[in-house]
Amino acid sequence: AQSVAQPEDQVNVAEGNPLTVKCTYSVSGNPYLFWYVQYPNRGLQFLLKYITGDNLVKGSYGFEAEFNKSQTSFHLKKPSALVSDSALYFCAVRGTTGNQFYFGTGTSLTVIP
Amino acid sequence: DSGVTQTPKHLITATGQRVTLRCSPRSGDLSVYWYQQSLDQGLQFLIQYYNGEERAKGNILERFSAQQFPDLHSELNLSSLELGDSALYFCASSLKTGYNEQFFGPGTRLTVL
Numbered sequence: 001a002q003s004v005a006q007p008e009d010q011v012n013v014a015e016g017n018p019l020t021v022k023c024t025y026s027v028s029g030n031p032y033l034f035w036y037v038q039y040p041n042r043g044l045q046f047l048l049k050y051i052t053g054d055n056l057v058k059g060s061y062g063f064e065a066e067f068n069k070s071q072t073s074f075h076l077k078k079p080s081a082l083v084s085d086s087a088l089y090f091c092a093v094r095g096t097t098g099n100q101f102y103f104g105t106g107t108s109l110t111v112i113p
Numbered sequence: 114d115s116g117v118t119q120t121p122k123h124l125i126t127a128t129g130q131r132v133t134l135r136c137s138p139r140s141g142d143l144s145v146y147w148y149q150q151s152l153d154q155g156l157q158f159l160i161q162y163y164n165g166e167e168r169a170k171g172n173i174l175e176r177f178s179a180q181q182f183p184d185l186h187s188e189l190n191l192s193s194l195e196l197g198d199s200a201l202y203f204c205a206s207s208l209k210t211g212y213n214e215q216f217f218g219p220g221t222r223l224t225v226l
Contacts, residue, residue, distance in 0.1 A: 042219065043115060043117070043203055043217030043220055044215075044217040045217070046215065049214055051212045090156060094212075099161065099168055099169030099210070100158055100169050101146070101158045101161075101169075101171075102158065103148075103156040103157075104155075105155040106155060106156070
């Protein structure tokens with residue numbers, strides 16, 4: 001079965017510290033992996049994606065993510081968190097042998113000033 | 114602003130009724146996706162259309178249906194509404210499909226009383 005898991009419902013980090021939001025996946029074939037961010041009362045916004053190639057992907061607003069095939073993970077990272085990064089983050093996956101998209105349950109990130 | 118528009122923004126209706134949600138994709142995008150977001154179910158993929166044809170189907174109830182018109186706008190029809198259908202419904206669009214990132218609309222908040 002294809003799925004994506006975000007093991008942490010809530011992540012708190014101090015402003016200026018590095019942040020990590022975790023994501024693991026299970027998919028048929030090679031994965032297409034995405035991170036999206038949702039601010040209150042807004043639609044989701046695309047941050048970055050992994051399709052193929054370099055395992056370290058850089059995206060918007062200083063975010064990056066590392067694809068790890070052996071651990072089936074795609075963790076979102078940022079070297080220095082900002083208060084404005086506080087939002088709900090979703091990992092999503094689509095397998096190359098299917099057309100459905102699967103979203104994680106979301107991780108609420110709070111950056112503490 | 115993602116370029117994806119959804120109407121109406123809010124919708125309040127009664128159980129047993131039927132409603133239609135409308136989505137206009139970004140200019141040039143051929144794929145349209147529909148999602149349901151609720152507190153207990155998270156973000157659920159409902160259905161995808163590509164250039165007028167159904168491409169993928171997710172957890173969409175039989176009471177729900179969708180279509181994509183020749184001008185590429187899409188409508189999601191929800192019938193025999195139940196209290197549990199109250200949720201935020203998002204439309205997203207992408208250039209083609211698969212590995213293209215999706216751009217989300219602001220959502221339609223449906224409340225069934």
